[in-house]
Structures are given as C-alpha cells and as structure tokens.
Amino acid sequence: MADDQSIITPGYTYGSVTQKISSIVLARRTPWGWMVGFGISFLLLTLLMVAVTYLLVIGVGIWGINVPVGWGFAIINFVWWVGIGHAGTLISAILLLLRQRWRTSINRFAEAMTLFAVACAGMFPLLHLGRPKFFYWLIPYPNTMHLWPQFRSPLVWDVFAVGTYMTVSFLFWYVGLIPDLGTLRDRSKSRAAQIVYGIFAMGWRGSAKHWHHHEVAYLLLAGLATALVVSVHTVVSFDFAVGIIPGWHSTIFPPYFVAGAIYSGFAMVMTLAIPMRAAYGLQDFITMKHLTNMAKVMLATGMIVAYGYMTEIFMAWYSGSRFEQDMVVNRMTGPYASLYWGLILTNILLPQALWFRRVRSSVLLLFIVAMSVNIGMWLERFVIVVTSLHRDFLPSAWGMYYPTMWDWATFIGSIGLFLTLLFLFIRFLPVISIFEMRQILPEPQRKESA
Amino acid sequence: MRPSRRLYGLMAEFERPDDLRKAVRAVREQGYRRLDAYTPLPIDGLAEEMGMHFSWLPLIVLTAGILGAIGGFLMQYYASVISYPLDIGGRPLDSWPAFIPVTFELTILCASLSAVFGMLALCGLPRPHHPLFNEPRFVLASQNRLFLCIESRDRRFDREETRKLLESCGPSGVYDIEDK
Numbered sequence: 001m002a003d004d005q006s007i008i009t010p011g012y013t014y015g016s017v018t019q020k021i022s023s024i025v026l027a028r029r030t031p032w033g034w035m036v037g038f039g040i041s042f043l044l045l046t047l048l049m050v051a052v053t054y055l056l057v058i059g060v061g062i063w064g065i066n067v068p069v070g071w072g073f074a075i076i077n078f079v080w081w082v083g084i085g086h087a088g089t090l091i092s093a094i095l096l097l098l099r100q101r102w103r104t105s106i107n108r109f110a111e112a113m114t115l116f117a118v119a120c121a122g123m124f125p126l127l128h129l130g131r132p133k134f135f136y137w138l139i140p141y142p143n144t145m146h147l148w149p150q151f152r153s154p155l156v157w158d159v160f161a162v163g164t165y166m167t168v169s170f171l172f173w174y175v176g177l178i179p180d181l182g183t184l185r186d187r188s189k190s191r192a193a194q195i196v197y198g199i200f201a202m203g204w205r206g207s208a209k210h211w212h213h214h215e216v217a218y219l220l221l222a223g224l225a226t227a228l229v230v231s232v233h234t235v236v237s238f239d240f241a242v243g244i245i246p247g248w249h250s251t252i253f254p255p256y257f258v259a260g261a262i263y264s265g266f267a268m269v270m271t272l273a274i275p276m277r278a279a280y281g282l283q284d285f286i287t288m289k290h291l292t293n294m295a296k297v298m299l300a301t302g303m304i305v306a307y308g309y310m311t312e313i314f315m316a317w318y319s320g321s322r323f324e325q326d327m328v329v330n331r332m333t334g335p336y337a338s339l340y341w342g343l344i345l346t347n348i349l350l351p352q353a354l355w356f357r358r359v360r361s362s363v364l365l366l367f368i369v370a371m372s373v374n375i376g377m378w379l380e381r382f383v384i385v386v387t388s389l390h391r392d393f394l395p396s397a398w399g400m401y402y403p404t405m406w407d408w409a410t411f412i413g414s415i416g417l418f419l420t421l422l423f424l425f426i427r428f429l430p431v432i433s434i435f436e437m438r439q440i441l442p443e444p445q446r447k448e449s450a
Numbered sequence: 451m452r453p454s455r456r457l458y459g460l461m462a463e464f465e466r467p468d469d470l471r472k473a474v475r476a477v478r479e480q481g482y483r484r485l486d487a488y489t490p491l492p493i494d495g496l497a498e499e500m501g502m503h504f505s506w507l508p509l510i511v512l513t514a515g516i517l518g519a520i521g522g523f524l525m526q527y528y529a530s531v532i533s534y535p536l537d538i539g540g541r542p543l544d545s546w547p548a549f550i551p552v553t554f555e556l557t558i559l560c561a562s563l564s565a566v567f568g569m570l571a572l573c574g575l576p577r578p579h580h581p582l583f584n585e586p587r588f589v590l591a592s593q594n595r596l597f598l599c600i601e602s603r604d605r606r607f608d609r610e611e612t613r614k615l616l617e618s619c620g621p622s623g624v625y626d627i628e629d630k
Binding site: 160187215227 | 555561568576
C-alpha cells in the first residue's frame with residue numbers, strides 16, 4: 001500500500017513501470033468499461049453534431065441570446081473550457097520548472113485534457129460568430145478586400161492567444177510523447193501498431209544526443225508555456241475588462257481569471273483522475289499524495305478567487321459608482337440571485353472542506369468537492385456574462401436571458417466531444433509519461449536485478 | 451554473409467546506469483569519439499561524459515522569439531498605420547500598447563515552433579530507419595536496458611580490440627550491428 005507521502009509505490013523497476021503503463025494501450029482486448037464510457041460520450045458528441053448542424057442551417061437565433069445579452073452560453077462555455085485547460089499547462093510546465101516531482105504521473109493526461117478542453121473552447125466563439133464560414137477573416141492574411149483584422153480589439157487578441165495556446169500545448173504534449181511512442185513502437189506486437197507508433201516516434205532511439213536536445217527543448221517549452229498560460233486567461237479576461245459594462249470594467253479581472261482558470265482546471269484533473277486510476281488500477285502511480293497536493297492547489301487558488309469576488313464587491317462600494325453598486329445588489333438580489341448564491345456555495349463555501357485532512361484523504365469527498373468546483377466555476381462565468389449584460393446603464397435597455405434547449409444541447413454536446421477525445425486518448429496513447437516515471441525511480445544498484 | 455552487409459558498430463548492453471557511465475568514461479579514455487549511448491531515460495551527466503556540453507537550441511529559440519516579436523509588431527503596425535488606417539475619434543494610429551498582446555503571443559508561438567523543429571533537426575529526426583534497429587535486443591533501449599555503441603567509422607575502431615574493451619566494462623552482452 002502506498003502511504004500518503006510517496007509519489008510512487010516502492011518496488012517498481014524500469015521494466016515493470018514500462019510494462020504496467022504501456023499494457024493499458026497495447027492490450028488486445030478493449031475493456032467493456034471503456035466501451036460503455038466511449039459509447040455514452042459518443043452519443044453526447046452526436047448531440048453536439050445535431051445542435052451544430054441546426055445552428056449552421058438556421059443561425060444563432062436558435063440560442064437564447066438577444067439584446068441586451070448577446071453573449072450567453074457560447075461565451076460562458078468558451079471561458080469555462082479555456083479555464084479548465086490551464087491546469088494541464090500548470091502541471092506540466094510550471095511544476096516542471098519548480099521541480100515538483102509529483103507532477104510526473106499526472107502531467108501527460110493533464111496535458112491531453114488541456115488540448116481537448118481548448119478544442120472545445122475554440123469551437124464556441126466560432127459558432128457564436130453568426131457567420132462561422134467567415135471565421136478566417138480573424139486571421140491576418142493578404143486578401144483581395146484589402147482588409148485587416150482590428151488589432152486593437154480584445155476579440156482579435158483572443159484569436160492569437162487561444163490559437164497560440166492550442167499550438168504550444170500540442171507541441172509540448174507531443175515532444176513529451178516522442179520517447180513513449182518509441183517505447184510503444186518497440187513493445188507492440190502487431191505490425192500495424194508498430195508502423196503507426198513508429199511513424200509518430202520519428203525514429204527516436206533514446207541516444208544521449210537525443211536526450212540532450214530533448215531535455216533542453218522540453219525545458220524551453222516549459223518556460224515559454226508558463227509565460228503563455230498566464231497570458232491566455234489574461235487576454236480572455238480582457239474580453240470583459242476592456243468593455244465598459246458595470247461588473248466587467250475592472251483591473252482585478254486578469255489575476256482573478258488566471259487563478260480561477262487554474263482552480264477549475266485542477267478540479268477537472270481531479271474529476272478525471274479519480275475514476276481513471278480506479279478503472280485502470282493506477283493507484284500505485286497516482287497516489288493519495290497527488291490527490292492531496294491537487295486539493296491544496298485548489299484550496300489556494302480558490303482563496304484567490306474568493307478574494308477576487310470580495311474585491312469586486314469592495315470596489316463597487318469604494319468607487320462610488322452608482323452603476324457598479326447596482327450591479328452588485330442586482331447580482332445578490334436580482335432575478336439571477338439564486339445562481340449567484342449557488343456560485344458562492346459551490347465555489348467558495350463547499351471547497352473550504354479541503355482545510356480538513358480527513359476530506360483531503362478521502363477519494364469520494366475529493367471527487368464531490370471537485371464536481372462542486374466544476375459547477376461553481378461554470379456558474380461564475382454565467383454570473384459574470386449574464387448579470388452584467390442584462391442590466392447595464394439604462395433601465396429601458398434591460399432584459400432577461402434564458403437559455404434554450406439548443407444552448408443546453410451544445411453545452412452538453414461539448415462535454416461529449418471532450419470525453420470522446422479523452423477516451424480515445426486513454427485507449428491509444430500512454431496516459432502516464434513512461435520515461436518520466438522511470439526518472440523518479442531510484443537508479444537500480446548492483447545488488448538488485450533491473 | 452553478403453558483401454553488402456558492413457559493420458555499423460559494436461554495441462554493449464548494460465542494466466545499470468552506473469555501469470554505463472563507467473563504460474562511457476573508459477571508452478572515451480581510450481580515445482574513442484564516434485560513440486553514442488542509448489537509454490530509456492535521460493541519464494544524469496551522461497551527455498557531459500560524452501563531451502556534449504553545449505546546445506545550439508537556446509540560441510535558435512531566442513532568435514526565433516525575437517523575430518516573432520519584431521515581425522508580429524511590424525505586421526500590426528503595417529496593418530493599422532500604413533495599409534488600413536482607421537481614424538477613430540482622432541486617436542493615434544500607432545496605438546502600440548494595444549499591439550502588445552498579439553506581439554507577445556507571436557513571440558511565444560515562433561519560439562515554441564523553433565524549439566520543437568530545432569530539436570528535431572539537431573537530433574536528426576525524423577529518421578524512420580537506422581542500423582541499430584537491425585539488432586533485436588535494441589527494442590529494450592526504450593524499456594529497461596542501456597546500450598553503448600561504438601561506431602566502426604571511429605579512427606580507433608578495431609573489431610577485436612574494441613570488442614575486448616567493451617567486454618571489459620562488464621556488459622550483459624556485446625553485439626555486432628550490421629548496416630544492411
């Protein structure tokens with residue numbers, strides 16, 4: 001049994017770590033649990049396909065958005081998904097630079113989660129464009145219209161931020177995968193698998209020269225990704241903060257968005273890691289130590305988020321601005337008050353349970369808290385987007401926003417897309433970085449057999 | 451043996467990183483230079499032991515990052531000041547603070563792309579085939595064994611002498627690697 005403090009159960013060797021992780025991928029039989037999970041995810045993905053098809057045929061009028069709430073679910077979901085992605089980069093890049101060795105067994109699938117979450121996120125602004133077929137107008141390219149994107153607009157910054165984030169996340173993930181793809185190439189029995197893994201391993205031989213350059217590249221990418229990840233949610237928060245709407249126009253937005261992103265991301269990593277380690281028997285590699293550490297990161301970032309909420313309220317009072325003050329009162333007592341208090345409950349109050357060691361060492365309770373934060377962070381974006389827009393300066397311009405079934409179908413469908421990609425990843429690629437796991441093992445000494 | 455087969459090198463297999471380190475040191479002391487070690491994980495200090503102290507990669511990445519920053523800013527400047535000036539309430543066309551986010555993102559993008567492609571180029575990848583893959587034992591180089599290969603093009607390479615030297619390092623096996 002692993003005690004609370006070890007990041008890997010003792011007794012593993014290079015060979016057994018390799019065998020244990022790669023056998024999840026190379027097993028001939030697909031487990032029935034995977035089939036069921038993939039089937040459900042794929043059904044949800046189909047729901048997304050239907051919703052998107054209907055949207056492309058009819059237009060954004062099928063959603064609940066209208067004047068004054070023009071953003072609605074599309075932007076709520078966009079921000080929610082991008083935020084979730086941030087934990088992957090934090091775990092893989094920032095914790096690497098900080099030499100936190102416990103990151104090793106969770107970084108690979110956290111990075112995959114980042115990629116898939118950003119893919120889900122990127123979809124929403126494009127669908128929200130109204131004329132998605134012209135999405136490429138956001139990219140600067142020489143064109144016969146002699147037009148350029150408006151580089152002073154946060155929405156164009158978003159294209160660059162999210163596009164770069166997607167690309168760099170992919171590169172980082174792939175560079176880390178290359179040595180493991182070599183392992184899969186060398187271990188797989190079927191010719192087809194050898195060829196496919198061989199192509200993607202690109203002839204990796206693990207020579208001292210390869211490792212030398214690989215380590216340098218990996219560290220450089222980690223440094224670049226660290227700077228990038230902070231910038232991405234900052235730019236996302238600019239979408240709001242640069243606008244003059246009460247509740248948006250505030251300088252607390254960038255730091256508190258970044259903290260919220262990491263908070264929600266760790267909650268999602270926890271949500272995925274807990275069932276996965278149980279299903280594949282990976283408790284030796286993803287130990288209680290990992291879950292406890294993640295819980296502590298959640299507690300810390302959650303407190304920053306709570307501070308952000310309090311600052312918003314304080315600044316509304318301190319600014320003396322009638323509109324800011326009304327915005328806060330409206331959030332707390334207006335038509336969406338139940339969502340605001342739900343947000344406080346799920347995102348701030350319930351996660352305080354993580355102060356207790358008993359909660360941090362219970363897998364079930366951790367899972368419940370993580371789910372609570374997933375919901376809470378979504379509610380946060382709902383509150384920011386909708387309550388700010390629906391009542392701004394002039395009461396004559398006020399209105400209400402209600403999501404339609406197509407809003408829900410697209411949102412739930414995007415979860416289907418996310419889970420489908422995740423299930424495919426679990427089946428075809430190593431969910432734990434094998435070569436990095438070998439590195440955290442003690443070097444085999446003369447007495448023991450390797 | 452067909453005449454087209456020539457010897458690529460001699461490869462010794464080890465089980466412990468320490469033995470490999472010692473072997474590399476011993477072989478280098480004998481003056482061998484055309485050699486490489488193949489391991490399932492990066493071994494601390496091995497690259498230094500083999501005389502690789504320097505990597506061009508940071509310089510490549512820095513250059514690409516600077517080019518990305520300059521290029522990104524100039525693109526926005528050209529678009530907003532020269533090619534498509536928009537007078538919005540008489541505000542300055544060269545509104546450089548608004549160009550910083552995109553400049554920053556393009557810096558990171560160019561630097562990251564160059565880090566990956568630079569690494570692949572310096573490693574000589576992709577290279578789907580290599581003589582080492584002819585040796586069946588070599589699949590273990592990505593799992594749990596460590597290998598040291600001295601290439602036949604080394605000036606000091608001698609089939610018998612080199613084999614003796616490798617065997618003196620206490621490997622669990624020494625193999626001929628043929629270039630088919």
